[in-house]
Amino acid sequence: QSALTQPASVSGSPGQSITISCTGTSSDVGGYNYVSWYQQHPGKARKLMIYEVSNRPSGVSDRFSGSKSGNTASLTISGLKAEDEADYYCTSYTSSSTVYVFGTGTKVSVL
């Protein structure tokens, strides 16, 4: 299965906004509104940050927002904080028999 393409790293200063892209195909990202985003701190379990492209679970800061255009989904973190430094992964439902396809992961650094 082909992975969703994410930038390896993105960085920003506290207070800034950053955007992480997640590029797939019309069989996954572009074909369904089932893109989700996860945050992972070292040694911790992945945490759901966004589901169905742009929905935030209860308890997730509104500094996190999601969107999609064509075959590319995006996660934007506004008002960047030191605690946002983590790895971020996107996931999409896919029409292939593998059901889910995952992003390559992006390391966010807060300068």
Next chain:
Amino acid sequence: QVQLQESGPGLVKPSETLSLTCTVSGGSFNSYYWSWIRQPPGKGLEWIGYIYYSGSTNYNPSLKSRVTMSIDTSKNQFSLNLSSVTAADTAVYYCARESMLGNYFDYWGQGTLVTVSS
């Protein structure tokens, strides 16, 4: 708060069967799909398959011939067996819960590294 915890041997010999269990606490076990996902060192995540609380399963076609999943609702546990392992099966294995709405995972375990080596 729902928590998932993987457990099992960290080292498995080639040609043997890898066996892992995921224990779920803090939430309902029924009416959910429970998945296994893995990530080989330096590579991307791969969905292995899921099992519904009723016992029905769906496996990744690339692994289907070697995968068996089972569930024990009385213990809030589900398990993964992967047979005839090779070095290519060395990975961090995660268990995760698929949201009741479907099509995304709302809770993950921390993951456990399984190394295939003699």
